[in-house]
Amino acid sequence: MTAAGRTVLLAGATSPSGLTLARALLAAGARVIAVGRDQEKLDALAAAAHPAADRAGTGSGTGSIRVERCSLTNEAEVAALADRLAADGEHVDGLVPLVGGWRGGGGLAGQTEEDYRALEQSFTAVRVTSRAFDADLRASDAGRFAIVSSTAVARPLAGGANYAAVKAASETWTRAVAQGFAKAARDAGEPLRAAAVVLRVRSLDDVVDALAARVVALWDEDAAALNDRIVDVA
DSSP, rough: OTTOOOOOETTTSSTTTTHHHHHHHHHTOOOOEEEEHHHHHHHHHHHHHHHTTTTTTTTSSSSSSEEEEOOOOOHHHHHHHHHHOOOOOOTOEEEEEEOOOOOOSSSSGGGGHHHHHHHHHHHHHHHHHHHHHHHHHHHSOEEEEEEEEEETTTTTOGGGGHHHHHHHHHHHHHHHHHHHHHHHHHHHHHOOOOOEEEEEEEEEHHHHHHHHHHHHGGSSOHHHHHTTEEOOOO
16 A cells, blocks of 8 residues: 555645645655645645646646645635535545644743734644545545644643644644544444554654655555554654
């Protein structure tokens, strides 16, 4: 089992790590659906990630790419995206939310509510997208849901309390998704085929290539061994 032939939705694909992940998935033969709010950035991403790709899915060589404009924190827009993809015959095998960012410093007193609300959008995107594509991931013979978290969760600092709290909430949600996958398989008397995993990084800029390789490798592992795991990416 590999990433080849899988359809992977990158939610927040115009983020700095999006291009690297898109390129890695395309090179592995996956179908990438790149989602973001800015159409110009999405078009630039598609051109940079895989210039020869055919957005209709019949591209030459390796994988193919499709771009979709959508606000990932807007439940109605994400639901409409899921319906639109389904109507076009797109069945998502993988979901990787990449909405994020950093705000911090100033110790505990420097942790403002404005900063928290800005960071909280990443958690909202995790919740909204995972709900919208839960049925697709469960229906896939190898569904994969992966979030990018931080080692700060294991050792939170006062100057990054907002950031660590949001990442911890996202990890908790992801582990709940994992339990849902396991319960659904158990109730149906079927083997577990979907897995949810937390990928922790210390500094994303330093390990983005390793992160991309780890995402591609999610389809190399059995779901039962992968589900509900926290993986440090170095």
